[in-house]
Amino acid sequence: MHSLEPHAVAYYRAEYVVAMKAYKTLAEKGCIDAPHFVGTMCQTNGGGVPRDYSVAAKCCLLAAEGEGMATLNLRSVKCTARAGAIP
Numbered sequence: 001m002h003s004l005e006p007h008a009v010a011y012y013r014a015e016y017v018v019a020m021k022a023y024k025t026l027a028e029k030g031c032i033d034a035p036h037f038v039g040t041m042c043q044t045n046g047g048g049v050p051r052d053y054s055v056a057a058k059c060c061l062l063a064a065e066g067e068g069m070a071t072l073n074l075r076s077v078k079c080t081a082r083a084g085a086i087p
Helices: 006-012 016-028 034-044 053-064 068-082
Strands: none
Touching: 006 016, 016 034, 034 053
């Protein structure tokens, strides 16, 4: 059985305050996957992290440079904005 890093466990349990702290640190250290997770947490408005589409879009753009899933998330943010959900 593979063990997950504590930040990954927190993310998958939707304990986003804990996960956000860890993923922001990883992003600052250059982890290319971290912005994807930060952006996703900012988009979902759950787990104690407030929704912030601006941060979500910036993080997804950054992550899209190296990861396909981030591109899908960026499309989702744009679609939500077009639907009028973003003030």
